[in-house]
Amino acid sequence: MTALEQLKNHLGEIHDLKNASHVLGWDQQTYMPSGGGEARAHAIGTLERLSHEKFASDDTARLLDAAERETQNLPPDSDEACLIRITRRDYEKSRKLPDEFVAAWARDAIRSNEVWRHARGANDFAAFQPHLEKMLDYARRQADYYGYEAHPYDALLDDYEPEMKTAQVREIFAELRREQVPLAQKWAQASAGRSDFLNREYSPQQQGEIGLRMAQAFGYDTARGRLDIAPHPFCTNFGRDDVRITTRYDKNQPAQAIFGIFHETGHALYEQNTAPALARTPLAAGASMMFHESQSRLWENIVGRSRALWQHFWPQFQAAFPHNLADVSAEEWYRAINRVESSLIRVEADEVTYNLHIMLRFDLEVAMLAGELEVRDLPEAWRAKMQEYFAMSPPDDRDGVMQDTHWSSGSFGYFPTYALGNLMSAQIWDTARAAAPGIGDELARGEFSTLRGWLCDNLYVHGRKFLPPELALKVTGRPLEAAPYLNYLKLKYNDLCGGDQ
């Protein structure tokens, strides 16, 4: 066996353990009976620990060294060279956090998350505060272990968006803030229209059927995937040939399930179309959170909330709910699902106000990491930021500073990737349409093969072969920018709101 083959076997085994853990996680969220929780926590804990131990072991270093020597003359873009380069980077990171630190953090995070859930229900930030302080402390120590040049937040960001720097996010967000905050307020006033039909009673089964049928039209392959119900929708995969999505149904909010399905389908299309040659390696996955989110948002919003899509699918959609939609036109539906509204809650935000929620959190996270904001002052800082971005204030901490789960388990640095994903979705969309101008016409015919094919060939197929900045250049020819997204919003919402273009 060559050194490369040995390395691949080793990584394949680690991949298997992670896959198994993902299956257990999927089952836990979908079908596991309530009694199964304790044994499941043990099993997932053991799988995660073993896969981490195996990966962060001296064996990995030895196999990597040997494979590096063996493959040094391969082209740098070859699967093999990329595998070794990315694995080397992952490996170096995996060695930086001491095992005891990770174990203590994981333990305290479970407790903190529990306290958060109760404190949120009771609107009691004071009860949560000491746990959040502890989680912030873990995040600071994590940054110290990883090391950083300019800002401790850089170290955290890198876990979710490799090579992204705080300064770059700041710069992009500044441009976004300047334009998007006033636009959101302007469009929120102008986009009000009929939307009564969005809250009629829609059969959950029909919601799932039509949602999945449209996802299949996008290209989601249900011979290599399936749709189930979960309280918090997600996409997970066990290799590229078993990529599952979930959604939740509220009979009075069909848009939640439909666009939830589109969103997860975007993630799923990415995972289903990484190159088969990368299977069972660390490269068989999306490149980063930003790139993943770019695809969920592209399919959910740019495609999924487009006028062309709904004009084509309207007869089918109407037929699925004849009692609810007989008196509704495609244009009315299109306007209702694109209504802009300032709101308290991130996960309910429309595509115009969503980034504002993210920028708010980013500002606060960076300030906390830098020691410029104390946890005890966070609720007040939240309210001030809400005024700045939305000109409104939450009535309580429940729907204010305690609304998201992320901080409760110490995930700082995750939020920005949602907004960066939105930006990247438009940048990729522009590139794809410039390269394959037929995409728009196809969309209006309910066809997606040119768009999907372009995304497969130019993005999905690469998996994790390239770091995000390289990949951005490879796919779009430019680094990440705010302009394409802002232009996309202006074009769409100036039309919708009757403004100038």
Next chain:
Amino acid sequence: MTALEQLKNHLGEIHDLKNASHVLGWDQQTYMPSGGGEARAHAIGTLERLSHEKFASDDTARLLDAAERETQNLPPDSDEACLIRITRRDYEKSRKLPDEFVAAWARDAIRSNEVWRHARGANDFAAFQPHLEKMLDYARRQADYYGYEAHPYDALLDDYEPEMKTAQVREIFAELRREQVPLAQKWAQASAGRSDFLNREYSPQQQGEIGLRMAQAFGYDTARGRLDIAPHPFCTNFGRDDVRITTRYDKNQPAQAIFGIFHETGHALYEQNTAPALARTPLAAGASMMFHESQSRLWENIVGRSRALWQHFWPQFQAAFPHNLADVSAEEWYRAINRVESSLIRVEADEVTYNLHIMLRFDLEVAMLAGELEVRDLPEAWRAKMQEYFAMSPPDDRDGVMQDTHWSSGSFGYFPTYALGNLMSAQIWDTARAAAPGIGDELARGEFSTLRGWLCDNLYVHGRKFLPPELALKVTGRPLEAAPYLNYLKLKYNDLCGGDQ
């Protein structure tokens, strides 16, 4: 940490890996999309290999030695002493088969099983023969690796029914054969009655609902379990608090799903009620195949096909299928589901003829292992045995010698446990009723708490603490015998067939 705690941690981790593998197996049979097979095979293979490696390691020996020294003064029936004794036995066995042997066998077994599936479809024994010869050779070598005193078949039997010997099975089966073969023929002629309603069209959903409701009445806890659909029904568990059953539905054969659910419920009740203190150890499981089958058969047949049960549940059952059963009485249903009929296929056999199918296979297995029967002569030997036991012959090898999957992957020694389980079911039933005479009355009221409570306290709670011969004495006061089952059959079927008692 004490040596015992260290051992338990080590075994707990192995338990977690096996649990994970079982979840993956459950998912594969129930919800996995067809594309997921290849990655799943890798993941299960890795989990099985790692759990075996960890268990058969020198670490286990070292931890066992230390824990043995530490616990030598504990009562021999204590959880700790039993854990060490049973683990020591498992460990010694795990070291006897060389890894390369097991790996080669597993590889060839997959191929052999594939060939069998095709050969069976094509009724082509000649295509299967070389693979079966290879599997028999693996079984012989397995017996040699394990070692044996009287007969190579002893070594194989021990994998499924620890401490059981070929000679003992022979003796018990001889008694069974003498009585059961003529009784089966007599009752087959006498038990014919109305059964047209068994093949009407029954909604699969209703079959599942009423079946599960009855299973819950038996005591199956669906907060710690669930019922799903699988092509080959089974019970699996991931700890005592997540014990799942599956069944399959044929709209024209409701009895298949109903009694399938009862059967798997018997297995599930056993697993759900092992002592919580045994959780995450090798003792958290049924004691052996025979004991497990004794519970599936007790709940499927002795309880599930009893007149008292159906008299109580008939109004509910009838109401679940008002269009099908309005013209059927509880007694007619009872007689139809207990009809005795000689048939070619084991899995479709009634409770009177079932053991005959098993004895036939046992005779052939033992003869093959002893070198007294060549694989090439097996189809002819099968036909001869069918004449001996059933006075009939299969029209082809498809429904003859090739009907079961077991041999195709080298599982020799498994079949007898089905019949031994039948015998043990009656022996336990007699003991339970003698100890708690109210059981019969409760059953007629659709209540099962006394029976279930007795089984929990006297059998289920022990898990794998005791070897089957010890457990038989502990539970029933006697070694395994044929008489209780024969008496049970005579009492039931002489009544049904109008014979003498």
